[in-house]
Amino acid sequence: MNLKETLVNSISEATSKVFSTMLGLEVQVAESALEKGIPEATDGLVSFIGLAGTWAGTGSLTCSKELGCRICSQMLMTETASIDEDVLDCVAEITNMVVGSVKTDLEAIVGPLGLSIPTVVFGRNFTTKSAGSTDWIVVRFRCEAEMMSVKMCLAPSEKISHVIPHSLGQTCAVDG
């Protein structure tokens, strides 16, 4: 199994387990792909976590405002209809759990890795850009009526790429 297959399997299993355990929500894998270059502009929430070690990169979770609110409602057992600090915090923590689980799987292959503190961005008409040339492995999921994606780029440290949230519209960022 190559690194891409390992990552796709690990992301799929981790996301499914985190959503069912912490949120009581089922997710289904819709597709997996290799993303090159800058993705199309999007709306909603994106949460990033950096990975560092002999290999380095970034993991992210992207979802709509509606799914972000649903995640928060399920996690905190409250009704949430708009983006607030709780929603940003819940999306950050779910991303932390997914990327943390994938990191543990990866450590068996690439050695110890460190995780950064998550950062969440909420906005409209924004895209993200990697400063390096590393491709992103993307797994898209269906969760109830919404779509979301978990992405990861990883390369030996000398090829490290830094992700820069590249805003085309208004955004709101907080450290999760």
Next chain:
Amino acid sequence: MESDVLVVDDSAAIRKILNRVLRQTGMAIGTVHEAGDGQEALELLKAHKIDLVLTDINMPKMDGLQLLGAMKAAPQWNGIPVMMITTEGGETKVGEAVRLGAAGYVRKPFTADQIKEKLAGIIELALPI
């Protein structure tokens, strides 16, 4: 006799969940103090009598392993049981937590039952309830 607990996690959502789970254990839980990092936790330890600490590992300013090390090095706190609740599943971090004297270790994502089960063992051994 009620036991006061300190929950340490940079995620307010996780602190809320653990507070709720603690109240559901059926154990005699008094005040649940909350800290967002290890430094805040040390300040709360200085200000209050804490009977149990639940802590994340990856946090800004001072992480959970540094907090655990600081507690075990301080005679007034080294008897307080510390349970790690973290995404970290690698042998390095788990081994470090065990070496430093963690009383228990639960990986995120977690269920309420996993927390309750682990707590029951720790509290039975350590707390005055």
